[in-house]
Amino acid sequence: MDNYRQDKLHKFEEFVDRRLKPDLVHAISERDKVFEQQKTFSDLRKHIENLQKNSVTSLKTLVNLGSEVYMQAEVPDTQRICVDVGLGFHVEFSWSEALNYILLKEEKLARQIEEYTHQIASIKAQIKMVCEGIRELLQLPAELTLQEPIL
């Protein structure tokens, strides 16, 4: 009986440590990635809106060549913008098209974030439950040892 309980305890602990916690860490890191993406898209949206507001037709910028070495670059025509749509594909949009796409993308990212949040919550709940199970398993022998001397 005691051995059985020990095995069970061991199994539970292993489940928490080997399965649930890594899952949780993974889900959180995925969600962080999505957060980052959301931020970059919202930044892009703000920038485009800014360009629209100021009706910029050409701009000068510094391009990072790598290792923090920058070179000046100029964009003669800002009407056309290429946006990364994933899997290494870039689509040439006008500003309004780009804004539409960004809107859709942001919605999708928000959904993803919600999903991940839900997943994280469920994993946390599972961990809590298993911990509760372990606590119960540990409590029972405590009761038995209390009863035994009385009997």
Place this chain on the structure above:
Amino acid sequence: MEEGAKGTVTSLASMFPADEAQKAAKRVQDTIAEKHQELDRVKGFIADNASLVNLVQKLPEELHHDIMVPFGKVAFFPGRLVHTNEFMVLLGEGYYAERTSKQTVEILRRRGKALETHVDSLKSMIEDLETEALFFDRTASDAAEGLVEIREELSGEESDEGASESGRKEDAHSVSVKDKGKVLNEDEEYARLMSKLEELEKEELAAEAADNIEEETNEVDPDVVSEQSSFNQNLKDWEGSHSCKPPSHSEEGQASDEEFLSRKRQQPALLEKSNPNDPTITSSHKDKTSHGKEPSKNLRDPNVADKSLKLPALEGNDHAGSSNNEVSIQPSKPKFDSLRAFTGSIIERSPNLPINPGETSSTSSQVPSSQSSKPQSRFRMQRR
């Protein structure tokens, strides 16, 4: 661990359990993997740096380049690079410097050198770790095989005990250390060799000391030998005086002895004068071990005091007699062994002769007694 009087035998497994050693080895392996990752990363930096140097060198060749200008992380504008010989280089801490292509290349080369030294240090670290891992692996396998370590201390007699002991300890220590890392291997080996040499030297010294003692004893020996030879000489003398025909001496001697002894028994008084060479006289007082065996001698003991008193006086007589025969008998020295062998009676007597009263009593009494006691008894046995 077993404690012995001489040394200790420790099984390697008790000091370094196999699984522990394996754990340690695994940890070292993990560290090595980490270092390898870092090395790869740094190597990537170096490659990037090289390609950047290439790029920076090439860009000023043209007035402008058509590129996609990044706008944020996910968007690009089609555009072009202008002012191709002007670079903004990050110096660190948010400070930028405007440099030309050449100057930028110089900066990048310096960065490349720093990266290379980093790579070198990483490589040496990895090497060290690998030897460490090797040692742990070997220790684990040794422990699994049930290897034992034997430590033995030198016995405490030697005066140089402390030094050699420390050498021993160092020796044992070095054995274990040797496994730990080959980095120290050469030093350890040298120390071990030196300690071994020291030990050998000490052994040599000890052996020399022992030799000296032996030599001293040997130095004493010649005296003994000379005494013996003098005894032999005396023996010859006596033989000469006793019988002029050495070859047939044994029988004659025995016969004469017997005659003589029987005479002695009958006439103790006469014996005193006529037979100064008689062994029984001197042996009776010098060689007491033989007395017990010889009840007949015990009978004569009462006379001993008188006889011994008279012996010195007889010496001259004997010497005079012996000097004649000495020359003639000396060439036949080899015979003496045989003579000694078969005429035990002669040998037994010769040392006891009063011829050399000046001799130190200790040597004269010691050596002849051991030599004479046996032949005497043999002779007596023959006689009786």
